[in-house]
Amino acid sequence: MSIRTWLAERLPIDAVQAAIDHKTVPLHRHSFWYYLGGMTLFFFGVQVATGILLLLYYRPSSAEAYDSVQFIMTRVPFGWLIRSLHSWSANLMVAAAFIHLFSVLYLKAYRKPREFTWLSGMVLLFITMGFGFTGYLLPWNELAFFATRVGTDIPGAIPVVGDAIVTFLRGGPDVTGATLTRFFGIHVAVLPAITTVVLGLHLLLVQYHGMSVPPSIEDEAARIGRPVRVMPFVPHFALRDLFGWMVALALLAGLSAYLPWELGRKADLFAAAPAGIRPEWYFLWTFQALKLVPGHVLGLEGELVAISVLSLGALGILLLPFLDPNTTRSRRVVNWLASAALLFMAVMTIWAYWGGE
């Protein structure tokens, strides 16, 4: 106790303790979705830990990248586990982030005063996809190489600045070792730095505002004239969070041991593109949508139209809290739009998997 007193004189632990003691989480039939943010955070933690471990052996140059990953997979004790964990956790993190996004969307948690929580969350999602896109190339295998070539080519359709963006992304006119070094820098330095700030803001805002109660639950509580039930954050919510994380850990371990992430064949800059080039699953729907757009739409270049529509969609969803007047009607519209978007993404993904050949 004396250490605690000593620390309390120097650090604001009493205040933190008080905040934790008073923190509560609403308890209702949609409470389950509150765990998705924490789940995403857990996968992010795994990414940070395994990512740092991988850095000890990985070498970011076109001559060595593939062999160093192979080295990690075959020679380093438990290297296979660390790399498979990193790959699997990355995918599960994207999945968790998407579910988090849609649960927030359906439960209208973005409404006043949580606009900036939503904004920072959307930025975090874009950053996550950036992590995925840059990380995919790092093992320097054939599939990733060609998928990156296709992926970085997309901004080329934008008038005026398109080519400059492509050159910037690739670190030259084409995907080469320069792209690898660049992606590596973005993956392990640029994005983590931005993430630290934005994630800090996001978590701070979540603490500041507390969990949002969905309008339907609020209305119900108002109708029966009783406040929404709550549970203490510690230990009730925290232990349940921990429970979820442990399930995720077991899942990750099982996936890594039974389905170790493949390495594929080393990228050959001069080889013809192999069949079955495809990006990671969370980019598949975009990939398929771009593939389906005709060459010209209303006299404009098809790809440009598709990119514009997608960008407008992204901008719309980013600014959603400011666009949604938060009436009963607008909530219904948002639900319909969200469902339509989900359906579109699902259909496109399935199409790319089974009908795209």
Added chain:
Amino acid sequence: MPATPTNPDRRRWLDWVLGSWFAGVCGAVFFPVVRYLSPPEISEPPTLTVKAGPAATLAPNTGRLVPFGQKPALVVRLKNGELRAFAGTCTHLACTVQYRPDLEHIWCACHNGHYDLTGRNISGPPPKPLDSYEAHEQGDEIVISRRT
């Protein structure tokens, strides 16, 4: 059935079991990490550089095949003592080539392909030259490395 929260003995026991299991989980997490951090037997990937055996035992006008990554490499000591290294795989049908002291050049036994001591295909079916590597002595050992 939820237990009565007022039973302190039971709660203490539960916390103790929980702590033990948690220690087990921590062990399962940290054991691989600690093993991962300990340097592997071969300390770096054999991509760019590989040790090609003692220099003293490679006499002038002889060659030696060594593994380089997953493919063989041929180290040759010329008559004047100079070291050269080449990819050991014939460019014709991927047989392993060898140094022929009598011809003083590199030869593939499969279909009589000949390469000179710069790796150029000079006779027979090989369609293109052998890749050449850097070879030099580092202490008592020959080290070959890919040209970058």
Added chain:
Amino acid sequence: MTPTIRHAVVVGGLAVWLGATGWVVVARQPGTANVQDPAVAFQGDVHQQNGVTCATCHGAGTPGPVDRTKIAALCASCHSDPAFMRKYRPQVRTDQHAQYLTSVHGQQMSKGETRVATCSDCHKAHGVLPVRDARSPVAPANVAATCATCHADADRMTAFSRDPAVFDDWSHSVHADALLERGDTSAPTCSTCHGSHGATPPGIDSVANVCSTCHVREAELYRASTKRAAFEAMDMPACLTCHSNHKIVHPNDGWIDFKEPALCATCHATDTPGAPVIRTMRSGFDQLNASFHEAEAVLTRAEEAGMLVDDGMTALRDAQERRVRLRVLVHSFAEEPFTASLTEGLAATTRAQAAGEAALEELSFRRRGLALATLAILGFLLTLGIKIRSLPKP
């Protein structure tokens, strides 16, 4: 049938027969096509590009076909003149006509037999392309088909008592496979063994020399072996005795055995001299092939389970190479270099097998580790569940 009808049928039939034969003869006869066709074909001809005109070969006035017996001499008037040819390509050869005169084609042609090949039959009369042009009928990939226009024609070959199956035989050979399927232009086609301008079947005494231009090691071993003297005494055509001449199929380890259809069994029985060698090689290959397949199976199993087994694969490649070398050593027809090499091959398969087994062992270690970790997590989850349920109701 009235005489008139019979007459009509006979005359009609005769007319149809004459017409058909005439058409076939005309169609087959070189140089009877439309006069404009040669002029068109001549565009792009290497001669046309170097200033040769119709009159250079056909003389002034109305051009007519050059007599077949005179074609070679006509070509030779330039192509055998070193001083003239040097002006176009300083290193060009000028011995083709001399070679042609020694060939079976040239000798028959000298006797006035016009059904044999002359320059224009292989190089074309108009539209001649350099040999290094891939479209040329004498480019490596096209030579066999060019020879086949006559040599696969049963009627034409029977007249000279030649075998019309040679092209078909060659087409089924490892050489045709290498040349046409894999695009290896160094693989032998007709002219590689028979010569081009001096085309003649190689004699029995020169067969081994022809094959050894590429199959050096085999030839070296064969020449040093006891087999050579035996084959020569029996007038056996060296390599061809076992490998045949045109239909050279991929050799098979099963050739070495005492039971037909194994090749050795053609002459050897279990009690003839050389039987111990056959026995050694037979059991050597059986041993190596079995251990190779076993190692391969283990490695495949490990690989399919998601393990990277590069070491094993390298060892297996090594074993494969030693197996190939061992197959070459068969041509020593002796036990000694064979058994030494066999030991090396078996050592390589053992290494591959060990790597595969180590990978499978590692895999089961991972599974056990996972089981332990899962057990710890499950235990933790179970206790945590109880703990959560025992928390006071909010």
